[in-house]
Amino acid sequence: MATRSRSRASARGSSGNSEGSAFSWGNQAGTLALAAVAGAAVGLAANFGRKLMVQGIAGKAGAWDEVLHMEHETVLALFDQIQATSDDQVRTRTHLLAKIKAALGKHALQEENVIYPALREFNNAHDADALNGEHGYVKTFLYELENSDPASTDWLAKVRTFRAMLEEHIRMEEDEVFPALKAGLDEAGNAKLGAAMLKEGMKLA
Structure with missing residues (x-):
């Protein structure tokens, strides 16, 4: 047992x-x-x-321009990072370019579908069309960078040219066009514009 x-x-x-x-x-x-x-x-x-x-x-009432400014700063910070890379950091460059493309895609959607139409409604079709046309060059730069060798010195030179064009585009928006649009709308109009822009941006956020 x-x-x-x-x-x-x-x-x-x-x-x-x-x-x-x-x-x-x-x-x-x-x-x-x-x-x-x-x-x-x-x-x-x-x-x-x-x-x-x-x-x-x-x-916040009328804060749509603050959101766009914040997004501009975010993209420029990504450019700082990509311009600090060396030619052998191909993976890092590719990753940062993808982040720039995503950020600019969302940003452009908000401007093209909400802000620029508001400019036309505000009788400023000239600036709206000029800024919208520059978005075409943004897409061209992104396409060319995606389809060229990130390890080449020419690639980084194109990034610098891209940034310079983008900074001028941002300067025109933040120093001239957006302040005039904001000043021309009352509090309710700015709040409505901000809500519409946010709704559009959330599609790609």
């Missing part, structure tokens, strides 16, 4: 170890799964927080 009991205990111990081993692996898999979920949650939270920040700024 004692021998049989020891055998049963031994069997249970062996089974317990086997189950323990499987459970240990399950814990590892579960931990990895939880880490992945947690990582995704952090990413979503960061994205949501960024959206809330933009919403908070745009929610």
